[in-house]
Amino acid sequence: MELADKLRxxxxxxxxxxxxxxxxxxxxxPGYGMGNAQACGICxxxxxxxxxxxxxxxxxxxxxxxxxxxxxxxxxNDIERASFTPDEVARLTMDFYRRNYIEGLFLSSAxxxxxxxxxERLIRVAEILRQREGYFGYIHMKAIxxxxxxxxxxxxxxxxxxxxxxxFATPAELALLAPDKKADSIERAMLCVRDRKLxxxxxxxxxxxPPAFVPAGQSTQMIVGAGENAGSDRDILLRAQALxxxxxxxxxxxxAYIPVNQSQPCPPRAAVPLLREHRLYQADWxxxxxxxxxxxxxxxxxxxxxxLDPKTAxxxxxxxxxxxxxxxxxxxxxxxxPGIGVLxxxxxxxxxxVARLHYDQLRPLGVVMARAKYFVVAxxxxxxxxxxxxxxxxxxxxxxxNPYQQVSFWEALA
Amino acid sequence: MNYLFDGSFDGLLTVAFDTYAQRFDLGxxxxxxxxxxxxxxxxxxxxxxxxxxxxAFLARQQGEDFCIRVKTAFLSCRAxxxxxxxxxxxxxxxxxxxxxxxxxxxxxxxxxxxKEVSREQHRFLGLxxxxxxxxxxxxxxxxxxxxxxxxxxxxxxxxxPRERLLLVDEGRGLAGCCANGRVWxxxxxxxxxxxxxxxxxxxxxxxxxxxxxVIRERFNPRLQRQHMPKYTWKNLPEMQxxx
Numbered sequence: 001m002e003l004a005d006k007l008r009x010x011x012x013x014x015x016x017x018x019x020x021x022x023x024x025x026x027x028x029x030p031g032y033g034m035g036n037a038q039a040c041g042i043c044x045x046x047x048x049x050x051x052x053x054x055x056x057x058x059x060x061x062x063x064x065x066x067x068x069x070x071x072x073x074x075x076x077n078d079i080e081r082a083s084f085t086p087d088e089v090a091r092l093t094m095d096f097y098r099r100n101y102i103e104g105l106f107l108s109s110a111x112x113x114x115x116x117x118x119x120e121r122l123i124r125v126a127e128i129l130r131q132r133e134g135y136f137g138y139i140h141m142k143a144i145x146x147x148x149x150x151x152x153x154x155x156x157x158x159x160x161x162x163x164x165x166x167x168f169a170t171p172a173e174l175a176l177l178a179p180d181k182k183a184d185s186i187e188r189a190m191l192c193v194r195d196r197k198l199x200x201x202x203x204x205x206x207x208x209x210p211p212a213f214v215p216a217g218q219s220t221q222m223i224v225g226a227g228e229n230a231g232s233d234r235d236i237l238l239r240a241q242a243l244x245x246x247x248x249x250x251x252x253x254x255x256a257y258i259p260v261n262q263s264q265p266c267p268p269r270a271a272v273p274l275l276r277e278h279r280l281y282q283a284d285w286x287x288x289x290x291x292x293x294x295x296x297x298x299x300x301x302x303x304x305x306x307x308l309d310p311k312t313a314x315x316x317x318x319x320x321x322x323x324x325x326x327x328x329x330x331x332x333x334x335x336x337x338p339g340i341g342v343l344x345x346x347x348x349x350x351x352x353x354v355a356r357l358h359y360d361q362l363r364p365l366g367v368v369m370a371r372a373k374y375f376v377v378a379x380x381x382x383x384x385x386x387x388x389x390x391x392x393x394x395x396x397x398x399x400x401x402n403p404y405q406q407v408s409f410w411e412a413l414a
Numbered sequence: 415m416n417y418l419f420d421g422s423f424d425g426l427l428t429v430a431f432d433t434y435a436q437r438f439d440l441g442x443x444x445x446x447x448x449x450x451x452x453x454x455x456x457x458x459x460x461x462x463x464x465x466x467x468x469x470a471f472l473a474r475q476q477g478e479d480f481c482i483r484v485k486t487a488f489l490s491c492r493a494x495x496x497x498x499x500x501x502x503x504x505x506x507x508x509x510x511x512x513x514x515x516x517x518x519x520x521x522x523x524x525x526x527x528x529k530e531v532s533r534e535q536h537r538f539l540g541l542x543x544x545x546x547x548x549x550x551x552x553x554x555x556x557x558x559x560x561x562x563x564x565x566x567x568x569x570x571x572x573x574x575p576r577e578r579l580l581l582v583d584e585g586r587g588l589a590g591c592c593a594n595g596r597v598w599x600x601x602x603x604x605x606x607x608x609x610x611x612x613x614x615x616x617x618x619x620x621x622x623x624x625x626x627x628v629i630r631e632r633f634n635p636r637l638q639r640q641h642m643p644k645y646t647w648k649n650l651p652e653m654q655x656x657x
Contacts, residue, residue, distance in 0.1 A: 012626040031575050044541065048635055048638055053627065057627070357517075
């Protein structure tokens with residue numbers, strides 16, 4: 001088989017994996033070989049669906065012994081199969097990296113033969129790149145759950161990021177849709193990476209540095225809304241919160257289920273609106289950078305409000321905390337105002353040290369007044385402008401038509 | 415009164431130095447190749463000594479990195495960039511270091527210039543595409559709006575220490591070269607680049623990969639254009655038709 005065909009098949013097979021970030025790792029090039037890793041991450045291109053391409057994201061092979069209901073590559077599907085050799089992956093990575101097409105490699109794999117055998121192949125690719133090719137760029141690899149933990153650890157010293165997909169928010173879903181994957185072996189692999197990473201942290205005042213182990217951290221992915229008994233937003237966010245705090249994950253990615261298989265127990269009609277995925281990412285940001293907890297955001301509900309972003313939804317239903325005075329409120333309170341982000345909250349704090357902030361000065365500081373005007377007070381705020389009761393605000397802010405809604409072909413015709 | 419200078423960074427800092435006394439009557443600040451005083455304009459000759467004093471002042475008040483931020487804003491193509499920088503420096507001199515946080519027209523314009531330039535710089539760290547020339551040099555042509563050539567070069571010099579690089583800003587007719595740990599700018603030569611034998615095949619592989627990644631159910635070209643504006647497409651192999 002031609003290399004181009006393998007690339008086409010194995011890139012196509014890997015495209016449903018969400019992660020494509022190249023951030024979090026800082027590796028300086030020593031003056032030989034090729035490449036380095038930038039902590040900020042760099043996107044190199046964008047596909048026609050608007051997702052960024054930063055890594056050469058391919059499967060090592062799509063020959064799979066598993067039969068997961070949601071996955072294109074499952075054993076029972078009749079699709080083109082292909083496998084790279086370690087040299088081919090290394091060659092492609094070096095050629096693409098040298099031309100600045102990519103920031104690094106993201107290698108995942110179907111489980112061919114056994115988990116251990118698959119892991120050995122991934123390790124081989126990483127060794128060729130790091131040792132033979134003198135490659136110092138970014139590498140993200142999937143650890144295959146069920147593989148020997150010694151292999152997981154060995155891979156961890158070669159790559160920047162390891163990820164192990166939990167796939168679903170609840171164990172029941174995993175058992176139903178991915179009967180070959182075991183929740184406890186996934187957890188064991190994640191714990192193993194977490195603990196080894198902690199053991200390898202540089203010690204203050206220590207001598208030298210320990211070898212870097214998964215410097216860009218660990219990540220995972222959850223599929224949203226596959227099948228009849230799919231986990232609710234509440235399940236998903238609680239799980240994500242637990243993963244961040246207990247497993248010390250760097251990122252959790254969410255993937256709205258795309259029906260690729262025509263079978264039970266994942267009925268093909270059940271495409272999940274992208275807006276739901278978008279809302280989950282917004283909620284995830286609130287978890288990580290804004291000091292919100294999943295319980296706070298969800299309140300008594302099981303699903304996020306699709307017509308409002310989670311921060312505005314929280315502010316409307318907790319209106320007792322508002323309006324906030326931008327000249328007095330502490331940083332944490334500013335962060336909770338819809339329309340004020342991390343950057344604009346910092347700029348407000350820096351700016352009000354010099355002079356009292358006027359209402360009209362908020363917009364130049366980067367505050368999105370369309371939302372924030374209902375929740376802040378400042379010098380010279382016009383009084384007649386806005387409703388100040390939650391129902392009125394909800395009516396003003398809730399999206400009338402849903403811009404992210406996917407219109408199906410038949411709906412569009414009708 | 416409008417002020418003219420020779421277009422160099424030191425020249426702009428000299429303007430900031432010399433016009434401090436007239437800061438309440440500062441008109442436009444423009445680049446001008448001719449050293450003539452026209453009606454209502456005054457030409458200020460570049461003085462490295464005065465520029466150095468301004469740099470020392472900025473470094474003392476705002477930290478060593480601040481000069482780089484000023485230089486970043488200086489490379490912007492926004493019309494008001496020069497006067498915004500001069501006025502910001504005046505404000506810092508007059509009101510102290512906190513002036514940078516003022517909600518003041520000049521400061522906001524200065525920050526906007528800086529932000530736009532560093533955004534485009536970061537964008538081209540990803541969107542620059544190298545092509546291998548017959549002699550093994552890596553060649554990249556691009557057409558940035560702001561003058562980011564000198565800003566992106568150190569990144570690639572660090573990343574590819576063993577390669578010879580040639581970065582070409584087509585709009586400004588400038589070439590940036592990196593070789594053997596040295597980085598320099600020179601006017602663009604006339605010869606058309608000659609590419610190596612493998613170059614075409616590698617670009618085709620990249621196009622294959624690029625096409626395979628699209629999820630048709632989520633087709634969203636507007637989002638794609640937002641991140642990857644059309645003015646960059648000309649030099650992206652993935653946006654050229656497949657063979």
